[in-house]
Amino acid sequence: MSWRYCGDQIKLWRARAGVSREDLATQAGYSYESLRSMEAGRRKPSLHLLQVADEMCGAKGILASGAEYLKPGGAMNTDLTWFKSSHSGTEGGNCVEVAATPSIVHVRDSKDKAGPQLAFSPEAWAEFISFAQASGSLS
Template sequence: MASGESQQAQQNWRYCGGQIKLWREETGVSRQALADEAGYDYEYVKSMECGRRRPTLRLLQVADQMCGARGKLLVGQEFLKPDPFPARSQEYMAIEAEAITCSGTSRC
């Protein structure tokens, strides 16, 4: 996983990739066939299915079509949008928000 990605993003990648793999295996579509149809390398698709890489919209679209998922795989794209702030910024943003609300008061 790329540095700066949140733990939630990594879980979302694993879940969406796992769904692609489940649908693919259930319908008898090989990983190679999916990779060829999507225009990706076999190992790249494997990385997306295992959650090491963020599944692309292209892979979701092709897998949905090849596996006859009728949109069930496409809904995963909502969970693959990047976080507004990288994980390393989350703590800073929380501290900054508290500092802004406490500035000028004696309650902090």
């Protein structure tokens, strides 16, 4: 599952940035077919590929942070320490929880702890927090 997730992310970012599969494969030192297999989840994407794709696609660390998903235990590690947003009320509503590691900031719905999580690089998360503070969303 994590191979496919990382591969999907590479493919989405590559398409968004207008980078061809051939160009990415060449730059990363892989054949076109090897990259295709990684994007389809049939082969494990390498850290090197994630780093090259991150740079070529302007992902600001988001793709490179996907390496956590490829490690044993990976980014969905249950040993994470989750913190509920101080802006979340006690009445339910829209609540998020955050768990930070050195390379990934995880975000989940506090009402669906087993549900999907978002993963951001610390740099992308810091940009989001700065934007939210500047817009008055975190007053």
